Amino acid sequence: xxxxxxxxxxxxxxxxxxxTVTCSQNMxxxxxxxxxxxxxxxxxxxxxxxxxxxxxxxxxPEGYKVSRKEKRNFPLILESPSPNQTSLYFCASSLRGxxxxxxxxxxxxxxTVL
Amino acid sequence: GIQVEQSPPDLILQEGANSTLxxxxxxxxxxxxxxxxxxxxQLINLFYIPxxxxxxxxxxxxxxxxxxxxxxxxxxxxxxxxxxxxxxVGVTWVGGTSYGKLTFGQGTILTVHx
Numbered sequence: 001x002x003x004x005x006x007x008x009x010x011x012x013x014x015x016x017x018x019x020t021v022t023c024s025q026n027m028x029x030x031x032x033x034x035x036x037x038x039x040x041x042x043x044x045x046x047x048x049x050x051x052x053x054x055x056x057x058x059x060x061p062e063g064y065k066v067s068r069k070e071k072r073n074f075p076l077i078l079e080s081p082s083p084n085q086t087s088l089y090f091c092a093s094s095l096r097g098x099x100x101x102x103x104x105x106x107x108x109x110x111x112t113v114l
Numbered sequence: 115g116i117q118v119e120q121s122p123p124d125l126i127l128q129e130g131a132n133s134t135l136x137x138x139x140x141x142x143x144x145x146x147x148x149x150x151x152x153x154x155x156q157l158i159n160l161f162y163i164p165x166x167x168x169x170x171x172x173x174x175x176x177x178x179x180x181x182x183x184x185x186x187x188x189x190x191x192x193x194x195x196x197x198x199x200x201x202x203v204g205v206t207w208v209g210g211t212s213y214g215k216l217t218f219g220q221g222t223i224l225t226v227h228x
Contacts (some may be wrong), residue, residue: 043218059217105156
């Protein structure tokens with residue numbers, strides 16, 4: 001089954017404790033991206049990757065890191081989480097190209113930073 | 115960056131009614147997608163529609179790129195149509211080069227009563 005898988009789905013952590021949210025897709029997509037969703041603000045792009053070893057900042061990259069060492073994986077790293085990073089996080093992937101940009105989302109990871 | 119405005123912000127319908135959701139954007143785009151977020155938080159791609167008209171069952175969408183808007187039509191609404199509808203736009207393909215920024219609107223919250 002074609003899917004984007006995120007882990008963990010739910011996490012409660014404390015300020016400053018490094019954490020990683022994993023994202024994996026099995027559709028051989030070149031493009032992957034991370035979003036955060038907050039009430040009243042919709043979805044905001046954190047980072048995206050056009051292919052292996054190619055990443056770029058979205059609209060809200062502060063406090064986050066990413067890496068793309070393999071095509072299927074795109075982990076989101078919070079080196080020193082703070083309470084303002086409490087949010088619902090989504091990973092997404094798509095093919096690249098003129099007519100093939102349909103975005104597929106993972107099920108979301110709800111993160112609480114105390 | 116591109117500004118995206120969705121209207122109406124909230125919509126309440128009786129089952130069987132029709133509705134039109136609108137997405138306005140501030141600049142030229144060549145990527146536009148509509149998503150449905152169900153009450154469990156899952157984001158499902160409805161349409162990839164940078165221009166023209168598409169239909170899928172009771173849903174259809176039209177994008178008039180030259181006038182910078184897109185419309186999502188829902189006919190004979192059902193309670194399962196409830197949730198939040200997002201549009202996302204971007205310039206992701208220029209002269210053979212791919213770009214990765216997509217901007218989401220703040221969504222339309224649709225509630226369908228039985």
